[in-house]
Amino acid sequence: MGGAATWYDCFSDKADEAGGPVTTNRVANLLRRRESPQRPTFLELFFDLVYVFALTRIVHELVLDYTRGHVAETLTTSLSENGETLLLLLALWWIWTQTAWMTSRFDPFQPEIQFVVLATMLGSLFLAVAISGALAETGLLFASTYVAIQVGRTLFFVLVVRGHDLRRVNMLALVWFGASAVPWLTGAFVAPEVTRNSLWTLALAIDYLGARLGWPVPRLGRSRVSPWAVAGEHLAERYWQLVIVALGETILTSGSSLLRGPIVAERTLALTLSFLTTVLLWRIYFYRAGQILGEAIAASADPGRLGRLAEFSHLLMVAGILATSAGSELVLMDPSGHAKPAWVGAILGGPALYLAGRSVFEYVAFARVSRPRPIGILVLAAMAPVMVGLPPLGVVAAAAAVLLGVAVSDAIRAHGRPLEQASPPR
Numbered sequence: 356m357g358g359a360a361t362w363y364d365c366f367s368d369k370a371d372e373a374g375g376p377v378t379t380n381r382v383a384n385l386l387r388r389r390e391s392p393q394r395p396t397f398l399e400l401f402f403d404l405v406y407v408f409a410l411t412r413i414v415h416e417l418v419l420d421y422t423r424g425h426v427a428e429t430l431t432t433s434l435s436e437n438g439e440t441l442l443l444l445l446a447l448w449w450i451w452t453q454t455a456w457m458t459s460r461f462d463p464f465q466p467e468i469q470f471v472v473l474a475t476m477l478g479s480l481f482l483a484v485a486i487s488g489a490l491a492e493t494g495l496l497f498a499s500t501y502v503a504i505q506v507g508r509t510l511f512f513v514l515v516v517r518g519h520d521l522r523r524v525n526m527l528a529l530v531w532f533g534a535s536a537v538p539w540l541t542g543a544f545v546a547p548e549v550t551r552n553s554l555w556t557l558a559l560a561i562d563y564l565g566a567r568l569g570w571p572v573p574r575l576g577r578s579r580v581s582p583w584a585v586a587g588e589h590l591a592e593r594y595w596q597l598v599i600v601a602l603g604e605t606i607l608t609s610g611s612s613l614l615r616g617p618i619v620a621e622r623t624l625a626l627t628l629s630f631l632t633t634v635l636l637w638r639i640y641f642y643r644a645g646q647i648l649g650e651a652i653a654a655s656a657d658p659g660r661l662g663r664l665a666e667f668s669h670l671l672m673v674a675g676i677l678a679t680s681a682g683s684e685l686v687l688m689d690p691s692g693h694a695k696p697a698w699v700g701a702i703l704g705g706p707a708l709y710l711a712g713r714s715v716f717e718y719v720a721f722a723r724v725s726r727p728r729p730i731g732i733l734v735l736a737a738m739a740p741v742m743v744g745l746p747p748l749g750v751v752a753a754a755a756a757v758l759l760g761v762a763v764s765d766a767i768r769a770h771g772r773p774l775e776q777a778s779p780p781r
Contacts, residue, residue, distance in 0.1 A: 382519045387462050393589040395596060396463045402454065402476050403600050409447050409483035410604040410677060416440045416486060417681035421697050422688075439552060443486050444677070445559055446501055448670060450479055453505070455593040459586035460521070467515060471508050478504040494551060498543035505532040505562070524570075524578045531565035531572075567663070581659030587652030590662065594669045595645055601673045605633045605680040612687040621690040621748060628751050629683035632706070635758040636676060639713055642765045643775055644720040651720045651777035661779055665719050671712025679705030682751065690748040699742045702750045706758055707735040722780035727764040731757050 387393075420437050454475050461468045478500050485497035509532055512525040535558040542554030569577035582590060609629040613622055644651075648665060655661040682702035694702070714728045734757050742750045769775075 588649035668715035675709030
């Protein structure tokens with residue numbers, strides 16, 4: 356999907372084969388201009404507010420997965436339950452990602468684009484509300500809202516950008532979103548959860564695969580321009596803003612959890628450790644690589660490929676942050692009890708998943724992975740069997756200690772050295 360051409364080169368005003376203008380002034384006004392600032396706008400930050408609520412609902416579902424009867428007793432069963440929650444997270448993630456792509460291509464200051472963003476924001480709110488029962492009674496609300504967002508806004512751009520090459524791109528995407536709508540809506544009407552999970556997994560696979568391949572359609576071809584190839588700076592900032600949103604969710608969840616019980620010494624210490632973990636996740640993310648992703652994408656010979664790796668790394672990191680948040684809430688529920696295997700999986704697995712995503716992210720920026728990150732993952736994995744049965748407060752303290760070790764190693768490595776510049780893989 357990536358290429359050497361820029362978005363402005365591929366979709367600038369030009370003549371068609373008959374010599375007529377391809378782009379009208381009205382459509383051109385909707386597009387981001389080459390000279391326009393590439394920083395995210397206040398509208399995009401406003402849009403992210405609904406995802407604080409959405410991610411909170413995801414964490415709530417994760418906590419239910421770990422505490423729902425027999426599920427809390429075995430790690431294998433909890434992983435199966437977590438898979439259902441992951442399905443919902445991937446749907447939310449795809450809505451957010453598509454919106455970030457849209458505001459990278461179109462000018463968010465234009466009323467038409469603001470309308471689409473705000474409509475998507477409302478739809479995302481309905482998706483968040485439907486999360487708790489999405490695999491049961493609110494399945495139709497979740498599926499129909501998801502389809503309405505994807506099909507509705509894509510159709511909107513097919514109608515609005517007539518006479519522009521972007522119309523073809525949206526027509527291709529509309530075919531794929533229409534195809535995925537079938538298993539989305541069919542799954543909403545079937546009763547067995549297993550069948551619904553399978554249909555929705557198929558629907559998500561169609562959506563993700565379509566974008567990965569450039570939405571190919573027989574006789575119409577496919578899109579060959581990656582948004583990362585033309586708007587890397589903007590997308591880089593949008594992704595680190597989403598990381599901030601996820602980290603903010605952990606503070607919201609842990610603070611709310613403390614208020615739902617007696618404020619005693621053990622629970623106060625659990626909140627302190629949760630906050631320390633959040634600070635360390637923030638520090639590890641923004642240590643250099645988090646500040647220069649846009650530069651790395653711009654310097655890459657294949658920004659499309661590197662951008663896809665950056666997206667994947669952020670998905671892993673956000674999932675790791677949410678699992679860590681769920682683990683913190685479990686600790687606040689019973690800080691001095693006995694940690695079940697599934698609880699240990701959340702408390703230690705969240706930071707491990709985060710470090711895995713951060714390792715991929717570092718590779719995107721510097722074409723290497725610092726040893727403390729994989730070492731941290733191995734230490735967390737090695738500790739897991741030993742931590743089963745111990746007080747959850749001790750487990751979260753051990754996880755924080757590992758993250759602290761990674762953060763300290765970063766500081767030691769950077770001490771006295773000039774700031775490292777982006778050097779993406781070739």
